[in-house]
Amino acid sequence: MNQVIHLPDRSDSQGEKDTVPALPSDALVIIPVRNMVLFPGMVVPISIGRSSSIAAAQYAVKNDQAVGILMQRNPDVETPGADDLSSVGTIASILRYVTTPDGTHHIVCQGQQRFRVTGYLEGFAFTVARIERIAEAAAPDNPEIEARFMRLKERAVEVLQMLPQVPAEMVHAVQGIDTPATLADLVAGYVDIKATEKQEILEEIDLRRRLDRVLDMLVHRIDVLNLSRDIDKRTKASLGQREREFLLREQLKSIQKELGEDASGNAAEIEELRNLIEEAHMPEEVAKQAAKELKRLERMADGSAEYSMVRTYLDWLIEVPWKAPEPDTIDVGQARRVLDADHFDLEKVKKRILEFLAVRKLKPSGHGPILCLVGPPGVGKTSLGQSIARALGRKFVRVSLGGVHDEAEIRGHRRTYVGALPGNIIQALKKAGTRGCVMMLDEIDKLGSGIQGDPSAALLEVLDPEQNNSFRDNYLAVPYDLSQVLFITTANVLDPVPGPLRDRMEVLHLAGYTQEEKREIARRYLVTRQLEDSGLKPEQLAITDDALAAIIRDYTREAGVRNLERQIGAVCRRTAVRIAEGEIQTARVDAPDLVEVLGPAKFENEVALRAGMPGVATGLAWTPVGGDILFIEASRTAGTGRLILTGQLGDVMKESAQAALTLVKSRAATFGLDPATLEKVDVHIHVPAGAIPKDGPSAGVAMFIALASLFMNRPVRSDVAMTGEISLRGLVLPVGGIKEKMLAALAAGIKKVMLPARNRKDLEEVPLPARQQLEFVYLDDIDEAVLAAIDVARDAP
Structure with missing residues (x-):
């Protein structure tokens, strides 16, 4: 480490402090420079920008003193200290000091002699160091030195002759040098090598070793120049109409390869890609495609747009998992414990999942079904998929299909488009890192379609075990085997799912909870x-x-x-x-x-508030988020026999209301009514919650009972709810959503439920505790409904 010496401040006779203290006889003003080395005998311009360097140069010019030129070890340091500067530099005289109009400062220096720093002085506005001058020893009368001197001169002239547009005077000047040290310094100063290599030559005091270093350097540069000439000849022969930029890039690649520096170039990148392709265990067809694209990449300039596109494509081919997954280690008992720990009830669904796992354990090569979990929100569909993955010990990935309306989201975009990517299926597999994962296609009923195609049609191949072993993504453009992926789909309702797609899945219904x-x-x-x-x-x-x-x-x-x-x-x-x-x-x-x-309770028993008067019946409805109760209100006014319907009813529900009124009129005598009077009144049927669209045939029984109660002037029992479609013959027809409707009736405080007799078998899906709390009345025709819902024996009020 260089020594730093502190000098005391000096004051003149008047007590005022000198601007610059006087320098000791063995001290020298130092100007640090970046990425350059000045050799003795050289004349070079130097740009200075630091305030300390400007002050040093001005001081040296004003006092007619020499300066020391030292190279910084780290060019990024703005204010170099003692440890940041080289220890050996060159004493130089400033031949000229120039300030340009833009404010920059330049000095023209001539190198004189080497020096070594022995310590630095403080108390100056610029860097000052104590130095030791290094005298250049006279060349000994030594045949080895003479031989090296002659060889170096020959090589220097050879290099100058190989370079274009070199003036003849420079060649004569080199030939006229008569001292080995001067020649070595001149050649080292002007040849194109790194600044650190020049600094090493400057620090080499021994003349013999210095000559050897410069000779080795010149031999290396001659080899590079010869190689450059050969490359130039070869590339010119096949250049044709190619741009000059391509020629330069080819030269650069060849030079880097000969110098052993191709690790940071395109060649190393190509070799790395080749190794990754071999390690990816691609099928033969895919490996051929990857090799073909790699050859294209080798011939491209790495700055072109197509280079980036091909490189991205190869990255996807490499990163997508091709290797066959490890066989599943299925423990059915452990899987049962996992499902029971993660989910309460859902016995039917758990049973089917355990059956699937058992079959997969006994026959690993078989094609498993595509399970579709259907149920209202919040019943545990997504978490069931995660539990299946945990039971199998597989990775779990989720692909959301809600709002997807572009076929390319499933199959990917073709590579001809800017910013093209594989589809969501391939992207999810890349994220999972294995073909043996559990992939959940969430909200499959929310798929859309538009001018970009139909995503549900693209899923037909994905979800068909007989076809998905050669799924073709538009971006990859090679077959991909999806047969080892366990697909699980979820939906709230099945109606929006196209029939062909629904046919490929095994549906497991998850109803609401009691x-x-x-x-x-x-x-x-x-x-x-x-x-x-x-x-x-x-x-x-x-x-x-x-x-x-x-x-x-x-x-x-x-x-x-x-x-x-x-x-x-x-x-x-x-x-x-x-x-x-x-x-x-x-x-x-x-x-x-x-x-x-x-806060206050958000829900209350609406049955107690709305039932108990003629013309009001409680129906049961199915919605995508579960079952619900539905009130049917009927009223009559003097009129001409019109039927008024309100409550935002769909076409099917309106038809059910018309059928119910016709059925009441046809049975007027049974209810003790005069048919003529029915033609003199307007009937208004209203279903509250008018902002909510309603449709479906299952409110037919409730509408008939509401009208019968209205005309008989007898209320419907408040603890009775009903569902079922009616025909004009008075038959009660079966409907769907029985489990959801029964759970809604139980939650609303209903005690008795009337439902079609043909729906008796559907009650098996209703949990046993719920069935035990409800009384069921099975209807074959509408007369049974009237007897169960209206106390006809009681006199009218």
């Missing part, structure tokens, strides 16, 4: 999860069963449990605030406490 099931799910899973999300420990908050039942009954009305979890989260967060403020340490939330936390 209140008891919701309470059990909340106790086992939701409360624990929300406590953790809120930062609470189990002992800090206890939510009673009565509170959970009240949340389910009064604050949520859904088939799933998402809103239930949100309400439980609200309770946990409220408690977290109170604990964080130091108000309480623990809390216990019971049903009466919910009003303070969640």
Whole structure:
């Protein structure tokens, strides 16, 4: 490390401080330079920009003193210190100092002698160092030195003759040099090598070793120049109409390869891609395509747009998993435990999943079914897919299909388009990193279609076990085997799913939960999860069963449990605030406490409010988010026999209302009515919640009962709900969504449900606790409905 010497401040006789202290006899003004080396005997211009360097140059010019030129070790350092400068430099005289109009400063220096820094002085506005001059020893009368001197002169002249547009005077000047040291310094100063290599030559004091270094350097440059000439001859022969830029790039690649520097160039990148392709275990057809594209890439300039496109394509081919997955290690018992731990109830679905796993274990090469989980939101469809992946020990990836209306989202874009990418299927497989993953295609019923094609049609090949072993993505343009992927799809309703696509899937229905099931799910899973999300420990908050039942009954009305979890989260967060403020340490939330936390009850027993008067019947409806109760209200006024329908009813529902009125008129005598009077009244049927569109034939029984109650002037029993389609002959026809409708009736406080006799078999899907709480009346014709819903024996009020 160079020594730093501190000088005391000097003052003149008047006590004023000198601007620049006088320099000791062995000191020298230092000008640091970047990426250049000045040799003795050379005359070079130097641009200076640092204020300290400008001050040093001006001081040297003013006092007619020499300067020391030292190269920085690190050119990025703005204010170099002692450790940032080389220890050996060149003493130079400033021949000329120039300031240009733009404010930059230049000095023209002539190198004189080498020097070595022995220490640095402080107290100056610029760098000052104590130095030791290095005298150039006279060349010894040595045959080895003489031979090297002659060889170096020959090589220097050879290099000058190979370079274009070199003046003859320079060749004569080199030939006229008579000292080995001068020749070595001149050649090293003007030849095109790195600044660090020049600094090494400058620091080499021994003349023999210095000559050897410069000779080696010249031999290397001559080889490069000869190679450049050969490349120029070869490329000119095949150049034709190619651009000059391509010639330069070819020269650069060849030079780098000969110098052993191609690791940072295109050749290393091509070799790396070749190795990655070999390691990707691609099928033969795909490997041929990859090799073909790699050859194209080798012939391209790496700055062209097509180079980037081909490189991206090869990256996708490499990163997509081609290797056959490891066989599944299926433990059916463990899978059962995983499903039971993750999900409450859903026995039918769990049973089918375990059957699938058992078959896959006994016959790994078989084609498994494509499972489609259908049910309202919040019943656990997505989490079931995650549990299946966990039971199989596979990776799980999810592809959302909601709102997808472009076929290219499934099959990918062709490579001719700018910004093209593979489809969502291939992208998901890349993310999974294996072909043996569980891929969930979520919200398959939300697919759209437009001018870009039909995505559901593209899924036909993906979800067909007989075809998807050679799925062809438009971007990859090679067959890809999807047969090892376990596809699981989800949907809220099946109606929007096209028939051919639905035919390729095995549908598993997940209906809503009963209140008891919701309470059990909340106790086992939701409360624990929300406590953790809120930062609470189990002992800090206890939510009673009565509170959970009240949340389910009064604050949520859904088939799933998402809103239930949100309400439980609200309770946990409220408690977290109170604990964080130091108000309480623990809390216990019971049903009466919910009003303070969640506000007034959001739902109430509408049956008690709306039933109990003639002309009002309670129907049961199916919606995409579960079952619901539906009130049918009928009224009559003097008129001309018109039928007025309100409540935003669909065409099918309007037809059911017309059929119900016709059926009532045809049975007027049975109800003790005068048919003539029916022609003198207008009948108005209204279904409340008019902002919600309603349609379907299953309200036919409810509409008939509402009209019969109106004209008989007898109320419908308030604890009875009904569903079923009617015909003009009075038959009650079967409908769908029985499980969802029964759960909605139970949640609304209904005790008796009337349903078509042909729907008796569908009650097997209704949970046993729900069936035990309801009384069922099976209807074959409409007369049975009147007897069950209206007390005809009672006199009219």
